[in-house]
Amino acid sequence: MIISNNSKMYVQKLRSxxxxxxxxxxxxxxxxxxxKKTFHFTVETLNKKINNNRTMKVSxxxxxxxVEAFTSAGYLxxxxxxxxxxxxxxxxxxxxxxxxxGSKELTDIHYSQIKLSKVPVPxxxxxxxxxxxxxxxxx
Amino acid sequence: MIISNNSKMYVQKLRSxxxxxxxxxxxxxxxxxxxKKTFHFTVETLNKKINNNRTMKVSxxxxxxxVEAFTSAGYLxxxxxxxxxxxxxxxxxxxxxxxxxGSKELTDIHYSQIKLSKVPVPxxxxxxxxxxxxxxxxx
DNA sequence: ATGTAGTTTATAATAATTCTAAACTAGAAA
DNA sequence: TTTCTAGTTTAGAATTATTATAAACTACAT
Ligand SMILES: [Mn+2]
Ligand SMILES: [Mn+2]
Ligand SMILES: [Zn+2]
Ligand SMILES: [Zn+2]
Numbered sequence: 001m002i003i004s005n006n007s008k009m010y011v012q013k014l015r016s017x018x019x020x021x022x023x024x025x026x027x028x029x030x031x032x033x034x035x036k037k038t039f040h041f042t043v044e045t046l047n048k049k050i051n052n053n054r055t056m057k058v059s060x061x062x063x064x065x066x067v068e069a070f071t072s073a074g075y076l077x078x079x080x081x082x083x084x085x086x087x088x089x090x091x092x093x094x095x096x097x098x099x100x101x102g103s104k105e106l107t108d109i110h111y112s113q114i115k116l117s118k119v120p121v122p123x124x125x126x127x128x129x130x131x132x133x134x135x136x137x138x139x
Numbered sequence: 140m141i142i143s144n145n146s147k148m149y150v151q152k153l154r155s156x157x158x159x160x161x162x163x164x165x166x167x168x169x170x171x172x173x174x175k176k177t178f179h180f181t182v183e184t185l186n187k188k189i190n191n192n193r194t195m196k197v198s199x200x201x202x203x204x205x206v207e208a209f210t211s212a213g214y215l216x217x218x219x220x221x222x223x224x225x226x227x228x229x230x231x232x233x234x235x236x237x238x239x240x241g242s243k244e245l246t247d248i249h250y251s252q253i254k255l256s257k258v259p260v261p262x263x264x265x266x267x268x269x270x271x272x273x274x275x276x277x278x
Numbered sequence: 279a280t281g282t283a284g285t286t287t288a289t290a291a292t293a294a295t296t297c298t299a300a301a302c303t304a305g306a307a308a
Numbered sequence: 309t310t311t312c313t314a315g316t317t318t319a320g321a322a323t324t325a326t327t328a329t330a331a332a333c334t335a336c337a338t
Binding site: 078080081082083084085086098100101107109113114115116117118119120122123125126127128129130131133134135136137138139 | 246277278
């Protein structure tokens with residue numbers, strides 16, 4: 001397997017999560033993380049982007065497996081928006097979102113842009129896992 | 140069709156939304172709204188409850204159709220929680236929720252129990268459709 | 279170099295939901 | 309009251325997203 005220069009960091013990263021640096025995972029890493037800005041995607045869009053060229057094909061099953069593995073490893077975050085499809089975010093910092101019901105697209109809201117000045121105590125024995133707000137917008 | 144006394148209000152209600160008061164819709168109305176407390180449900184749980192007795196059977200397709208019609212008419216509210224299943228709420232007032240990832244159950248949080256002291260302006264041409272918070276909890 | 283656990287893959291299975299089209303019915307109009 | 313029709317119900321098929329299966333492949337420890 002050929003490992004290009006900028007792949008070395010992904011090899012490290014994957015190994016540190018007990019994930020073998022396969023060529024499929026490295027390709028997906030490069031697509032997801034070799035960029036200046038974070039972004040949101042679905043498995044469907046990721047699959048298209050990864051497989052639009054005629055080079056190495058990655059199966060849909062592997063796209064699902066990899067997204068799941070990267071989410072578990074903390075490289076990605078899942079954003080719950082619609083009932084029908086999972087959205088993922090390469091921005092793993094805690095932050096909020098606008099979800100446009102027309103275009104079905106997510107936009108980041110910086111964590112500091114929403115201030116929750118009063119938050120209820122969770123039921124006994126339960127703790128808050130996530131307190132990120134999704135604001136639904138439309139025309 | 141036999142219309143019991145307390146069904147008359149549902150007949151009115153349905154007619155006012157241009158929905159014919161069929162026996163299926165009235166049965167579902169009674170199940171959903173003839174009670175002191177509001178509650179949360181999925182199509183799956185509603186279907187079981189409506190069809191557990193040996194009286195009139197309502198098809199699953201009609202359960203789906205009716206839940207959709209009632210949501211459009213404003214009798215029910217859809218709560219987005221998990222990626223796999225839709226949740227509905229007979230409490231149509233604006234309020235927030237805890238969503239327990241273990242038991243997969245929703246609990247109401249009164250609107251006043253969360254204070255959003257800072258909220259971002261939506262993108263140009265878009266308006267906020269819904270600003271209800273779902274707080275994910277777990278053990 | 280070899281062995282093996284981890285990974286990829288095509289494909290099948292599942293689960294929730296939506297679609298289809300035929301049979302049925304509420305209620306307006308005759 | 310009967311007739312007519314648009315609205316509704318229904319069983320079953322189709323669709324969509326996702327997960328499971330199991331055989332082939334491969335990274336990498338020994
Ligand atoms: Mn679905
Ligand atoms: Mn699904
Ligand atoms: Zn984001
Ligand atoms: Zn509620």
